[in-house]
Amino acid sequence: MKFISSPHNATIRLAEQLQRKSKARKKEGLFLVEGKREIQLALDGGFELTQLLICGEVFLESSEFTRDQIEKHINIKESTEVIAVSSEVYEKLAYRSGTEGCIAFAKAKSQQLSSLQLDTNPLILIAESPEKPGNLGALLRTADAAKVDAVIITNSITDLYNPNVIRSSVGCVFTVPVITSSTTETILFLKEQNINLYAATLQASERYDLINYTSSTAIAVGTEATGLSQEMRDAAVQNVIIPMRGAIDSMNVSVSAAILLFEAARQRGF
CATH class of the missing domain: 3.40.1280.10 (SPOUT methyltransferase, trefoil knot domain)
Incomplete structure (x- = not known):
């Protein structure tokens, strides 16, 4: 499983852009979803998750985990890439406190x-x-x-x-x-x-x-x-x-x- 510890990583920089700028969300056709309940509701609503960032220390109270462990909590599809991130990276991205250590990249839907x-x-x-x-x-x-x-x-x-x-x-x-x-x-x-x-x-x-x-x-x-x-x-x-x-x-x-x-x-x- 990929692990990101640097807040300067390209994936993390993209996440910051999606979080802050509507223009970036529209350009990429992506947005961020934070928290177990919100991510599961997005999945239940038919939204596609491209990547799921997990901070193990927060999500499972352990820095080491497997994809199977994550799937017991969130019903992600095989196409969703799971990426482990450090506490430093997660704290940089987390929009609010108490969101269980998970942030997902989701594809926007047609709103026509x-x-x-x-x-x-x-x-x-x-x-x-x-x-x-x-x-x-x-x-x-x-x-x-x-x-x-x-x-x-x-x-x-x-x-x-x-x-x-x-x-x-x-x-x-x-x-x-x-x-x-x-x-x-x-x-x-x-x-x-x-x-x-x-x-x-x-x-x-x-x-x-x-x-x-x-x-x-x-x-x-x-x-x-x-x-x-x-x-x-x-x-x-x-x-x-x-x-x-x-x-x-x-x-x-x-x-x-x-x-x-x-x-x-x-x-x-x-």
């Missing part, structure tokens, strides 16, 4: 609308122009909890494979089909698929709990600062609002999405 396969009567979350990786990660976690059929991110400012997105989603970026598109393309897709669009916005809105979401449904949420675009609001069959009793008129976007999605799920017999 044309690749989205939907069952009949789908429930979709649309996130328009998410800016903060933490918010996007939380939205993906919410989407997984509500078991939506897909998440469509329109006019995205945040890279889906940003380490902060993966971390804040606790791996849910791998458990739900995620598509990136423009608002215009998304609206056209929804019309072609006869999917009703409901826009979470203050303007000309109906209470969210008075809407029937049992047919094919897409629920769109915007940023906390600017909300949804006029284009998205105009395309909706109905704007919906969550009544609030306090001094403010908005909540964190993932909280709002959770309320709307779970009402839709409740109506569908969740």
